[in-house]
Amino acid sequence: MYKDATTEEINEVMENAWEAFHQYRKMSLKDRVGFMKSICVELEKISEYLVRMAMSETNLPEARLKGELARTIFQLNQYGTASENGQWLEARIDTAVPDRKPPKPDIRKMQIPLGPVVVFGASNFPFAYSTAGGDTACAFAAGCPVIIKAHPAHAQTSEMVAEAILKAAEKSNMPKGIFAHVHGAGFEVGKQLVMHPYTKAVGFTGSFNGGKQLFDWGNQRKVPIPVFAEMGSINPVFLLPEKLHQSYTETAKMYAGSITLGVGQFCTNPGLIIGIEGDDLQKFITTLGKEIEQVTPEKMLHPGIAKAFDQKRNTALHQNKVSTVAVSVLEKNENEGIPTIATVNGSDFLSNPVLHQEVFGPYSLVIRCKDINEMVEVANHLEGQLTSTLMATENDIEENNELIEAVKDICGRFILNNVPTGVEVCLSMQHGGPFPATTDSRFTSVGADGIKRFARPIAFQNWNNQFLPDELKNENPLGIWRTLNDELTKAPIV
């Protein structure tokens, strides 16, 4: 429907973004927040139409899309507020000691924006991780212009959101070029955007192959740039013996819900459940199977995702020694993902890397370990994950330190007696994890700490107070927290 952007169009977009960057970064934090809140207003105005369009493009149900749009607006507000409160600026001031030998100069440091950020829309979150989503909100909060590469699976929704952002930009007197929206069905547009010299960072949520390619391009540039790719994960859940014994039924029911939530199309979907062979695990598997059999298959995001799920699910089910535990007994229509549970024993899992791969959809594999040592071995063999979960009693935790340390090594969020689906938008959230869950485990793509992905520190040495940014002036006119001669304070310098 939309034409791919041409090289000329991309160059123009990037030149405008570069120019806008030099104006936007000089605007106050208040102006940035004003712009972000104005995007919220514009999105709210057309929320009904947005949801309707997204429904037509993605197969996602109305309630989910309404919730997701609300979350998108919440993120814009929350990251805007965080931008203004200024903790992310990491303001550090060391005042001069002129009579030291040699004299100690006055040095003041803060985060400044990196420059234009290219964001790739995510197929599974048409609002919250696409055009006005988390990466965009973080980049605007940091002081960076944003160039969106629309996801082709919801290009019209993306176009509508882009119009809302541009309207907000105009009303807030933002510079032309603060935001641009680009279409591209193939990989060429994405590559040109990542390789453009004015691009200073990239945000992406999607597949491993897509994210890794962007990461490689980012590193192969003459001037490498950070590429923050969130590439999904299988989110292992470790069932510890005492906990399993006490609550196999509740655990099974809770996980049947988590595995099939949103037709399993979340990057925090629990794709791997690891227990120790025995009666309790068998009861857990039986209950989980019964629950799954009763879950209605639903349409997946788009035919491509449904097809990929079918293929990967079939490949997984046909691996040596894998047996199918349960498949929904309810009728499956075209493009629907059919809830499925399979099982395999620990040693067969360990020796077959195919089983370590994500099956994006309502599928989970239960691993039957022969003992706790094998469970530790499984943990040690898993790749980096967004989340890991322990289902454990206090005794389980006290007795299994080695396992807990191994599980901690591989994840960004470590959950106890809960499910990994449901990613809270708050400052303490870590949505990121060791490679290949993301390309950079040191940053998060959910929560206001995500702003820091798009900033770098600069130190001002020996500057007159009047020429310093407000954030670093003696008077502390913005009233932000600053580390002054090693002490955190909001006090002015007198």
Place this chain on the structure above:
Amino acid sequence: MYKDATTEEINEVMENAWEAFHQYRKMSLKDRVGFMKSICVELEKISEYLVRMAMSETNLPEARLKGELARTIFQLNQYGTASENGQWLEARIDTAVPDRKPPKPDIRKMQIPLGPVVVFGASNFPFAYSTAGGDTACAFAAGCPVIIKAHPAHAQTSEMVAEAILKAAEKSNMPKGIFAHVHGAGFEVGKQLVMHPYTKAVGFTGSFNGGKQLFDWGNQRKVPIPVFAEMGSINPVFLLPEKLHQSYTETAKMYAGSITLGVGQFCTNPGLIIGIEGDDLQKFITTLGKEIEQVTPEKMLHPGIAKAFDQKRNTALHQNKVSTVAVSVLEKNENEGIPTIATVNGSDFLSNPVLHQEVFGPYSLVIRCKDINEMVEVANHLEGQLTSTLMATENDIEENNELIEAVKDICGRFILNNVPTGVEVCLSMQHGGPFPATTDSRFTSVGADGIKRFARPIAFQNWNNQFLPDELKNENPLGIWRTLNDELTKAPIV
């Protein structure tokens, strides 16, 4: 003198480091600091011998080496203290809201160490950026074991420092493998260390070619890792018209000192001075030339560096339209760097990339721009820098916003009316800058914020208080700053 480490030795070292990591990271911040302070004690015990050995290996004078060793000890102390005060942990707590729909879980986030860090000794800092230097101190502070690849130009000094660290480790009951020292004259040992699966980060200070190679290896691994390479810079100094008119003589004298400090062997050496053609600039050049002519040539670090200086200096001086302003008139002996100033006009500089390259040693190029617009053009054409300096009056600053923004874009530390040499060790320091000054402009290699290079966040969701790390417990037993429900506080949670 020392044999290159074999693959077997490297594997053993890395396995020990991996094991030590799992013990060291569980030790308290207090234990970490104890270990770091104990390294200081051991270094002080043998300080005389260390300085003597470093003098014999590097040609650096006694006073400089004594100062550098003192700085090394200062860094270990300062980063240890910073580790304990816990700001770098970025502790964030959002408490549960069980009656929200859906319930909001308790989430608590903090930084945890990445794992074993490989550090490459720097040729120009045998103490402060080598074996017990800044990268090592930051890694220990973060909770990471360190593997040093000794710089072959001061391998014996490195060996002595390593013995001191190992002694301190033993006295502080650190796990075996917390520190290892490896020799390697060629690139093979370095490559194996960077590519080893247990290596989780790399620190390097040195040449562009060396650093870029490590960066590429780090990204080409199956699991990419961060490589923090500080690769030097030409540290441009912009002389603005009013300031130059008011103080060409003092400025010239100040810069003659900065250019030749330590035989120009600092990564913050001012290699480029940019002014506007005219009487004032001519007077500045004349005075600078006279000063430089009187500076005694001194021995460079080692014959290889002296040879490279000669070659690069000659290449630069023989470029089209470059004229030599001044060369020290004092006798030059073998392996000495001869203080030199050259000049070229703006357009010839802009069209010749050879002149944009660092000449590591006591050399600086004065660029004569035809007007302020050409000066802006020069700023826009420069690559990323560790520092940039403005010599400017208040009027100069007010009238030249475009220039100031362009200069800000390219540097990590932005200095006003001062010299770039002399890197203060303090929290507000930013020693890092856009590529190619470093491989990652978001981090610093001087100051306690450098600790954050070797850590990543983890979020604990729904954990019982007793199983949380002390840093995140309700009681706040360590008394550190934490962001509790969006407010910074040291208060416990009641």
